[in-house]
Amino acid sequence: MADLIVIAFDTETDAEGAYEKIQELQGDLIVQLAGLAVVKVDEDGKSHVDYPGGVGNIGVGAAGGALFGTLIGILFFVPFVGLVFGGLMGALFAGIDRTGLNAEFRGQVKDAVSQGKSAVVLYATKITEDKFAAALAPYNGTVIKTSLSAEDERELIHDMSESRGA
Numbered sequence: 001m002a003d004l005i006v007i008a009f010d011t012e013t014d015a016e017g018a019y020e021k022i023q024e025l026q027g028d029l030i031v032q033l034a035g036l037a038v039v040k041v042d043e044d045g046k047s048h049v050d051y052p053g054g055v056g057n058i059g060v061g062a063a064g065g066a067l068f069g070t071l072i073g074i075l076f077f078v079p080f081v082g083l084v085f086g087g088l089m090g091a092l093f094a095g096i097d098r099t100g101l102n103a104e105f106r107g108q109v110k111d112a113v114s115q116g117k118s119a120v121v122l123y124a125t126k127i128t129e130d131k132f133a134a135a136l137a138p139y140n141g142t143v144i145k146t147s148l149s150a151e152d153e154r155e156l157i158h159d160m161s162e163s164r165g166a
Contacts, residue, residue, distance in 0.1 A: 002034060002148050003127060004071060007141035008112035008119045012040055015118035018139040022122060030131045035068030035123035039076055045115045047076040067156060068123050075109050075121070105146045112142050 009015040019038050025031045038050045049072055113119040120141070133143075148156070 001150065002153065003124045004146050004148060005122050005124060006075065006109050006113065006119050006144045007122075007136065007139075008109075008117055008144065009139065009141050010117060012118045014139045014141065015040070015120055018120050018136055018141060021135055021139070022120060025132060025135055030128045030135070031122070031124050032126035033122055034125050035071075035121070037068075037072055037121045038118065039072070039113060039121055040118045041076075041113055041115055043116055049076065067153060070156070071123065072121060075106060076113070105144070108144045112144055 007015075007018060009018065015038050019036070022031065022033075022036060026033050036051070040048045040050070042048065109119075
């Protein structure tokens with residue numbers, strides 16, 4: 001089971017500090033990552049995704065990397081993706097709504113990461129929650145978390161490949 005965690009911050013500085021701390025925590029084996037990104041929402045409501053530092057250090061496989069990228073897109077670019085790709089994404093969204101990424105979770109993320117705010121998004125395959133929470137407490141983030149079972153991941157990857165083939 002993997003956890004998709006979005007930590008929302010009022011400032012970019014806090015988000016970037018938390019991002020760096022999470023990388024340290026990975027080195028200390030407190031968290032094992034399959035994906036890590038910083039999302040900044042500008043004053044116009046447009047999302048910008050950064051992968052500061054070495055994304056290569058995370059060790060994401062091709063399928064896992066594609067899944068993490070898709071999850072970021074679904075959480076922060078859905079309105080635009082939905083308008084552009086319409087029917088192509090229908091099967092993928094149907095699959096997503098059966099997982100922890102349902103509309104309620106996506107709504108919580110949208111509400112927490114609004115104009116002028118930033119977030120750290122991580123996809124963790126293993127996490128020591130008490131140590132992780134204590135290390136990130138100084139950054140004052142709002143945590144939104146959901147879990148995906150191995151079966152959910154396989155189904156999403158399958159649905160992604162089908163929507164690309166359409």
